[in-house]
Amino acid sequence: MATGATTEARKPLLRALSGEAVWPPPMWLMRQAGRYLPEYRAVREKAGGFIALCTTPDLASEVTIQPIRRYGMDGAILFSDILMVPWALGQPLRFAEGEGPVLEPLRDAAGIGALELDKVRERAAPIFETVRLTRAALAAQHPKTTLIGFAGSPWTVAAYMVEGHGSRDFHTARGMAFADPALFGRLIRTLVDATTDYLAAQIEAGAEAVMLFDSWAGMLPPSQFRRWVIEPTVTIVRNVKRLHPGIPVIGFPRLAGPLIGEYVQRTGVDTVAMDTAMDPRLAAQLVPPTVALQGNLDPLALVAGGAALEAEARQILAAMRGRPFVFNLGHGIEKITPPEHVAALVRLVRSGG
């Protein structure tokens, strides 16, 4: 790709993620590929299960591109799941219909010791192939769209691995982190190494930016937030940047509240994603103007549409004007979202509010 570097330097999302105030802001939506789209449901049915979909490169690549085809988003996020890392480490995983993810819970040294770090690249190979296929398809058909790879952050992934399923409070995982920090720390270190390797492989396959989802960061008190959210993220960002300097990293410490400032300062992420509860004006005070903010429309405003959607989106745009910013939701899109509301939002953001 002789002209690759110059073409890509002009992609609006990459410019914003690297700290440039691009206006109107580039946009994409968390969980933009999903059940609210009829074309997604058709492919999902063809694939059979959710894991089959994530590990069949041509289908996973197709659903990654569906929202780009429909809406022309600036970012395409790899279609996969944060729990594919535990899966690649050898922990049995299934997605039960209407129940969410179910893992065989990990509670002791034997279970943690049995995780197979050296198998991650091999087991996750179809996911890296999805990245390769998607990057090639975007280059041919959507040259302005940036391909985003991702992983879950160690704390959030460990919470599912210990608990064995989603939970309102992740009692068992939080309890283990306090009661046996040596053992919990071993799990976190395994995930730091697996996640570094998994993100590096996505970048080598063509991901142009990566995002770390820490959905359950906000349930920890500050001391534990520093130990299990910030410190592992510091190591992953340092590792990824050593291997692949210049690839922007987006962090999403959901419900971190004012600790978002310390998170950005310590970890060195290029962009921080704001959850729905974050006031964008407060985030702009806590985060240096060189670091991009991303977010943070409430997915339910998108479900509602109309005047409520417009008012919320305009308020975010007004607060973010003049600083590096990427328009997004504050959490994943709801499956009851009318696709035409997404089209209306894209028009509004493209007009600059």
Ligand SMILES: Cc1c2[nH]c(c1CCC(=O)O)Cc1[nH]c(c(CCC(=O)O)c1C)Cc1[nH]c(c(CCC(=O)O)c1C)Cc1[nH]c(c(C)c1CCC(=O)O)C2
């Ligand atoms: C906590 C978490 C998970 N997965 C993820 C997180 C972090 C973000 C967040 O907090 O939402 C991240 C994720 N999950 C998925 C993506 C794909 C890319 C995208 O954003 O479009 C991404 C980035 C697809 C998915 N991951 C899942 C689906 C639904 C599966 C289906 O189609 O049946 C999708 C599209 C399944 C999943 N995966 C997970 C849960 C709790 C569920 C069940 C919830 C549900 O059913 O909506 C774990």
